[in-house]
Amino acid sequence: MKVSITVNGTRQEKDVEPRTLLVHFLRDRLQLTGTNIGCDTSSCGACTIHLDGEAVKSCTMLAAQADGGKVTTIEGLSKDGVMHPMQQAFMENHGLQCGYCTPGMVMASIGLLKENPNPTEEEVRLGLEGNLCRCTGYHNIVKSVLAAAKK
């Protein structure tokens, strides 16, 4: 089947198998490998992207369901070579170690601040409970998001 999805500002029209997940469409068809896959139960959030401005796990939906939509991936966040304030906040606060959960964590964090621009620490922790990290113990991720909120 044919899908038309605007990804990072560019319209992409592709033939896909109906069972193609959005994450596989992004990674395998568009070579946007910044979106990672960490599980097969929609538990880890490594594949979080934005669809029409909302953070979603791209393993939970088919590419066909995004037909006609606007997708932003981690590759689409920086503008003119300058990282998004959330990316900068993660760097400045050592909010990443191995970096595998990071793209999903950054996308989820941007989504969180969109809904709640001035969260408390507890609200950040609750807001990110769908994204798992094994390296940082979350301490500096939470710090990063709180710092980005202040920017």
Place this chain on the structure above:
Amino acid sequence: MTMTENRQNTVIGTRQLRREDPALLTGEAKFTNDLNLPGALHLSILRSPHAHAKIVSIDTAAAKASPGVIAVYTGAELQSQWAGPMPCAWPVTPDMKNPPHFPLAASKVCYVGDGVVAVLATSESASRDALDLIDVEYKVLKAVVDVEEALSDANIIHEDLGTNKSYTWNLKIEATEGCVENAFQKAAFKVSERYVQQRLLPMAMEPRAVAAVPQPFGGDITLYSSTQIPHILKVMAALTLGIPEHQVRVVAPSVGGGFGSKLDVYAEELLCMALARMHNLPVRWVEERSENSMATIHGRGQVQYVELAADKSGKLTAVRVRIKADMGAYLQLVTPGVPILGAFLYAGVYDIPLAYDFSCDGIFTTLTPTDAYRGAGRPEATYAIECAMDALARQMKIDPLELRKRNFIQKEQFPYTAFSGLTYDSGDHLQAAEKAAGLADYVGIRTKQAKQNVAGAKKRLGIGMTSYFEMCGLAPSRVLASLDYGAGGWEAATVRILPTCKVQVVTGTSPHGQGHETSWAMIASEKLGIPQEDIDVLHSDTAISPLGLDTYGSRSLAVGGVAVAGACDKVIDKARLIAAHQLECSADDLEFAGGVFSVKGSPDRAVPMAAIAFAAFTAHNLPDGLEPNLEAQYSYDPPNFSWPFGTHMCVLEVDTETGKIEILKYVAVDDCGVQINPLIVDGQVHGGVIQGLAQALFEEAVYDSDGNLKTTTLAEYLVPAASDVPSITTAHTVTPSPTNQLGVKGIGEAGTIGAASTVINAIIDALSGLGVTEMPMPASPQTVWRAIQSAAQAK
């Protein structure tokens, strides 16, 4: 003069942001499964659904006919590809039993997840689809799940061995024969505890991925793998496959966490290489999460019997330990050595006489093999001694902090030769404990606790602690030899100053989140007086960095970082000869600071490194006999382990009606000697603490009695989320290591080593007034509630 005494540029010790981050934050970084390999075939593996079964027959005809399938192989059909079985590099005793272990099982499966059939297809989905078409007939045998029952040999897993016991390893140190038993007979106080270190799933966020790319002519092959150990893997893969070592290149691209689980030589790596050579095409494999839970090694899996003897003041007089260690179905790379890494630490940070009796049985079960998981043997040992110390304090009715103070090795005793003959390099346990007690408000909490924990209180307050040693920085090669480990413990580095005074640092360590690129550039900058931004750090590719022993056991800085410093020294020594030649003076008359050589007493007679680098490159005017170029390779074999230490404290409340735990404060005071980059040090502690805390509260690989893993996904296996865990108060004391020029010690495992017993001790502390004296891990609300109920019934 060490660098700690003479900081010229003071890059070291500053909180530098990581140079690794932009690529990881923007999606530019490539993990193994991100590599674009046109024409690659995809490997999928049919795995055993049974814990223990004979393979009666395998029918692959339908799978072979499936669309996109190129080939299907059984274990028997691939047997001729292996020059030898998969490696175990640590035969801990001369008579250790090690069953042959091949990438696919040929006649018998020994755990759920054991590989049985390999399918190669043109796409990942085609290879996975074909797995459903394979028909394997099994004769199911009885699973062996419990490590202590396994020892009865009622059901022998590897018939040829005649037993389920792989080895017994003893460490008995007595001043006079029988003194351990004597100490227990004379002891004023004794504790005898049994602890279970549950199996854990490492759950690195990146599942493993492999790609093998053969060269069309000449027989060379490149293996890309999500591994911590490209160098060790290269040697082992060459030996196992019978490929000359110089024809194998191993690359670890960006690696998404390891925690020990990628410190191994795995079946899938060998299968991809063998199949790539057979088909002359790239072959790739990526692990699904549920596959990861069964096919990647597990951590922990020990039953511990710990006895302490103490005199009337609480001073320890003897330690006796018996371990039943679950090896799983086979011995992986260092499986049998994991409990041995803990064997020296069951006296913790305490000054004990020569009265130590340790023995460990390594035992096979029909479960996924265990191997190193963050801390590897040392969290288990620390848990046992620290929980047993609390048990002793309860028995003596004294404060657990006071009991520890009575037993600490004192600052003045360092370097301290322990009962085991090992030398603890430096330490100040009292200072770390007092600092932690201050930050946790130990005295205030005790006061509050006395008021709060009255009969009938719904929420009870507890505070727990752990004082630990992290024996790490693996390791002096001669010590490893005495432990029968199959390799050395050195690390290599090359420092190369290019013609324009830019620097390449080549390291044998293989980072996967630890920030070596940033830290090694800091070390080289400090040593060479060259700005960090002019220094590149190369690693994790055996063609670029041919010598190395990789990253595990908190060794990278304490061994690999010191190797970088040593290579810088060699480059500076060579540059000094060129500088002396140019300045027409003796090399001894030169001093080097801030990247400039100058004549002592005549600072205007000077030459910068940039001029020397270019002179070394042109070689127009070098001293007679001196080789062109500024490059040095240095291999550093540490004279000792490094001994980081510290004290952790946890304050929490237990809801006695629901069993729910709320952590109010977690304090980690860690001493890893001189810190290169405190930002990274704190990050390592945070992550480590949460992994240890997760063992205490959340995580367990649960098996049923048939050997089926019940926690195969992240929906069932509780890796904590941000909302499940607290922020952490980190603090440090700084006691430089006297054994290396940087004064550094490791930090990667410290948090995990300190955390589990800290949390469990705090829970028991909260509930001891109700009669609760033990708390199995993970201390889920159900487990805590049950412990409260059974204590009430026992009263």
